[in-house]
Amino acid sequence: MSVTKHNWTKQEILDIYNKPLMELLYEAATIHRKNHDPNVVQVSTLLSIKTGGCSEDCGYCPQAARYHTNIEGNDLMTIQQVKAQALRAKSTGSSRVCMGAAWRNVKDGEEFDQVLEMVRTINKLDMEVCCTLGMITENQAQRLAEAGLYAYNHNLDSSEEYYKEVISTRGYQDRLDTIDNVRKTNVTVCSGGIIGMGENVEDRAGMLVALSTLNPQPESTPINALVAVEGTPLEDQKPVSIWEMIRMVATTRIVMPETQVRLSAGRTQMTREGQAMCFFAGANSIFAGDKLLTTPNPDVNEDMEMFKMLGLNPQKPFTKKVQPQTVEAAESQFEALGEKPKWTRPKHTIERNEAAKEKAKAVK
Ligand code: SF4
Numbered sequence: 001m002s003v004t005k006h007n008w009t010k011q012e013i014l015d016i017y018n019k020p021l022m023e024l025l026y027e028a029a030t031i032h033r034k035n036h037d038p039n040v041v042q043v044s045t046l047l048s049i050k051t052g053g054c055s056e057d058c059g060y061c062p063q064a065a066r067y068h069t070n071i072e073g074n075d076l077m078t079i080q081q082v083k084a085q086a087l088r089a090k091s092t093g094s095s096r097v098c099m100g101a102a103w104r105n106v107k108d109g110e111e112f113d114q115v116l117e118m119v120r121t122i123n124k125l126d127m128e129v130c131c132t133l134g135m136i137t138e139n140q141a142q143r144l145a146e147a148g149l150y151a152y153n154h155n156l157d158s159s160e161e162y163y164k165e166v167i168s169t170r171g172y173q174d175r176l177d178t179i180d181n182v183r184k185t186n187v188t189v190c191s192g193g194i195i196g197m198g199e200n201v202e203d204r205a206g207m208l209v210a211l212s213t214l215n216p217q218p219e220s221t222p223i224n225a226l227v228a229v230e231g232t233p234l235e236d237q238k239p240v241s242i243w244e245m246i247r248m249v250a251t252t253r254i255v256m257p258e259t260q261v262r263l264s265a266g267r268t269q270m271t272r273e274g275q276a277m278c279f280f281a282g283a284n285s286i287f288a289g290d291k292l293l294t295t296p297n298p299d300v301n302e303d304m305e306m307f308k309m310l311g312l313n314p315q316k317p318f319t320k321k322v323q324p325q326t327v328e329a330a331e332s333q334f335e336a337l338g339e340k341p342k343w344t345r346p347k348h349t350i351e352r353n354e355a356a357k358e359k360a361k362a363v364k
Contacts, residue, residue: 002034002257006215013205013212017251021243025281028250032282035257041307042096042260042285042315044130045089049118050076050101050111057353058157059166059233060194060226063102068360069231076101076111082118086125092300094288095317096128098153098190104170105135105343108336112140113329116147120326123148128317130190135174135343138181142334145185148326150318151220152182153190159206162199164346166234168353171344179214188219188321192262195248196226196240204248212255219320220285221259223248225266231360233352240266242274246281253282260285260320267298272306279310 016024032038052073054063062069086097099118106112115131122129131144132153144152157163160172175191182189191214193207211218225245228237245266252261262285263278270278288300298306307314317323327333 002031004217004257005255006213006217008209008212008255010202010205010209013208013251013255014201016254017201017205017247021247024247024250025277028253028282029280031257032253032284036284038279038284039312040284040315041279041312042262043094043288043303044096044098044262044285045085045094045289046098046100046287047082047085047089047289048074048102049082049099049115050074050103052102054102055104056169057167057350057357059350059353059356060197060229062229062232064232066357066360067231067233068363069229076114079114079117079121083121083125086122086127089289090125090127092288093304093314094127095315096130096150097122098130098132098151098287100132100153101134103134105341106133106137106140108140108338112336116143116329119144119147119149120328123150123324123326126317126323135170135178135341136181137337137339137341138184139334139337139339141181141185141187143332143336145187145324146327146332146334148324149187150321150324151188151190153220153222154178154182155192155194155222156207156210157193158197158199159203160210161206162197162203164348165199165350166197168348168350169345171346174343176210179218183216186324189214190220190222190262191218192220192222192224192264194224194226194265195244196228196237196266197234198237205251208252208255217256217259219259220262221252221256222262222264223252223283224264225269227265227269231356233350233356235356239269242270242277245270245274246277249278249283250281262286272309275306276310279312
């Protein structure tokens with residue numbers, strides 16, 4: 001095992017990111033082997049349990065109600081629908097189901113109670129359960145933990161500076177506070193970001209400073225390549241090159257040795273050779289399934305063929321941490337508090353977000 005360092009500076013991270021590629025790959029692969037089985041990759045299935053109609057203005061997201069995109073929205077899925085999808089994911093090699101809802105933050109009430117039941121249902125299928133539901137309070141995190149949640153995803157998206165160029169309706173500190181609320185429970189933290197939104201390399205390093213200086217570091221860090229969706233403010237962004245993705249994965253592996261580094265959105269734009277380089281550089285997790293919330297993803301069979309070709313094996317559930325116990329709703333120690341936390345709304349003007357909103361109004 002490597003010693004985990006929690007005081008990385010931006011310059012140290014930039015020096016790693018900019019190393020000659022072969023040096024970078026060698027260092028990342030060495031650290032990877034010290035901390036993980038290099039032939040094992042954790043497979044998660046991402047399930048959009050409530051799609052579209054979101055009040056936020058995240059510049060990359062087709063689910064924001066204010067932009068005009070071609071996604072089909074849906075209300076919260078039923079527990080039966082979620083169970084059927086989880087069983088399907090299990091039968092195709094996924095050890096984790098990650099349920100995403102297009103919410104700004106969790107609100108106590110019937111819908112959250114239904115999500116808690118979904119968590120109980122999937123944990124009883126002996127699969128790891130993750131949720132990504134927006135900002136949450138400590139009480140809500142405790143209730144998720146009690147239901148048997150294994151991980152909570154809340155991405156920092158980018159550096160604190162560049163975040164302001166992408167989102168104006170929620171603040172960076174709220175992201176950190178939500179992660180902190182999750183940390184007060186035994187639920188693991190999944191937090192990462194997106195490259196290719198127009199940020200510079202300093203911003204990528206800045207995001208890794210924010211993630212790597214968390215103590216403990218997140219157990220899982222998704223590295224997404226932007227999928228530029230028509231109608232969103234970032235629709236014209238050029239795809240990131242595979243070399244940038246490889247450098248980002250390798251740097252993440254070096255600064256967060258024990259974290260599972262997750263290849264996330266943007267895999268359809270990568271060749272198998274490119275993905276293989278990412279696995280060599282320290283990526284050890286993927287999202288499976290033909291859709292990632294609303295954007296395309298490689299077919300499960302294609303992924304299994306790739307695994308076979310590369311000699312990779314899907315990780316068994318609860319390899320890194322024991323399965324949480326599910327407490328039934330009737331025996332719960334944490335009741336809904338009906339809190340109304342004041343999550344911030346910075347509301348500064350982001351020109352391209354405004355332009356996309358105006359364009360959507362014209363179309364509607
Ligand atoms: S990323 Fe999440 S919070 Fe932002 S618009 Fe999309 S669904 Fe809403």
